[in-house]
Amino acid sequence: MEKDRTADPAAPGLAALAGLLADETRAAVCLALLDRRAWTGGELARYCGVAPSTMSEHLARLVDGGLLVRERQGRHGYVRLAGPDAARFVEDLAARVSAPPPATAGGLRAHSASRALARGRTCYDHLAGRLGVAVTDAMTARGMLRQDTGFALTDAGVDWLTGLGADLARSPNSRRPLARSCLDWTERRPHLAGTAGAELCRLVLDHGWATRIGTGRAVRVTPLGEHELARTLGIPAADLDPSDPR
Amino acid sequence: MEKDRTADPAAPGLAALAGLLADETRAAVCLALLDRRAWTGGELARYCGVAPSTMSEHLARLVDGGLLVRERQGRHGYVRLAGPDAARFVEDLAARVSAPPPATAGGLRAHSASRALARGRTCYDHLAGRLGVAVTDAMTARGMLRQDTGFALTDAGVDWLTGLGADLARSPNSRRPLARSCLDWTERRPHLAGTAGAELCRLVLDHGWATRIGTGRAVRVTPLGEHELARTLGIPAADLDPSDPR
């Protein structure tokens, strides 16, 4: 019971943090909340198949641990991920759990990405799925994003996003990076996240290049989007077949 | 008991992975193994203050979960982190647990880094602590590393490392990025990790710019190192005072 004092002082905190996700129900909650919507406790209870009282206790633990925040609205109590940091934390762990295989070594060629636009998702606040990977690869191929020596936007990439209407100003006290890599766990390829990823997602939706399907994470590229993505990023529209499973 | 089938299929795996670190003893083990050495079960048991039998069970779980690997050597059974991926996983979580504060917003000026060389550590296979942060900031200030739009080496950075003797060739099947950011949880500043970070650490030790203190993670900058770091990265030697607590 009495632990040795010489052990790393960070160990209890690390164990506590990991413990937040070390339960199947809590893990499912955090994954569900990656859609960036606010859910009620009742919805989550039904979704996970547990009693509302059980869900209430889980949510209390997650809120207490700083991973979730509450939003009271009338008689409903909504809960959502605490922010980009919390989302990144969940994403990183989820990516690791389903990405242990050695990866398909697809390289960075834009060609392989061209057929990958059919299905898109959002990952908290940025594009993911095939759409996210395709856009990321196309940006890389056109010199807007540098992945060979790390993961950073080039000046050309900053100009392109700014020209589209992106607000890339970083608040001085924000620790969020402008661009970072996020591993998509269906495509198992990196895609653009961070402030730039969030802005790009917002622009794509605002400009009508893609629309959300239903209330979930799925997005669909519109005909306008096909045209504009082909024009600005050189992704041939002929390859855009939503029914193509791969 | 019967969980709803509609819940995210990734949830059980995520919970299982988090569960590996959701115990104080196992967390302490993983943190201890960040020094990249191989420990025996007995050492870890003493270090964590548990019985050898208990440690044996913990190690079995961690190995089974893919976080640790065993190395049999005679009558000793050594255990170490499974690789850079596993180390990154532990680092990321450990960084998050002790870095929730809003950060000191130190900017990227090389000046602030100059006094930070006194204490250095290794973080699995790359430089960390003040030394790691100082070198990273100096490289950024001299245009070898770009942090404003992400985190990537520039061509100048690649040339400098190659000139020092770094082998930056990436094996095609390796998913490890050339450069990535690792958040140091004592300095709370990003520093260079990835293949380039590992090579830089190897070079600094091989060239005698720094030496390991004892058998742990600590490293000390040598007089030669002070001279060379000042000459090549512009870090004034006058500011290198190991006794300066900050």
Added chain:
DNA sequence: GCCACCGTTCGCTCCCCACCGAAAGGTGGC
């Protein structure tokens, strides 16, 4: 102001697992 609804708290049960000591299993020294 009463009712309906949603969420939380409380008491309870049960299972999982962290922990230990004792015994068994391997390995190298001599």
Added chain:
DNA sequence: GCCACCTTTCGGTGGGGAGCGAACGGTGGC
């Protein structure tokens, strides 16, 4: 080949926590 040492396996104990149902409480509708 025997002994010493390290590690693992096994049985047993205890605590934490995940789960539920029932009761309580706050909010909005009417």
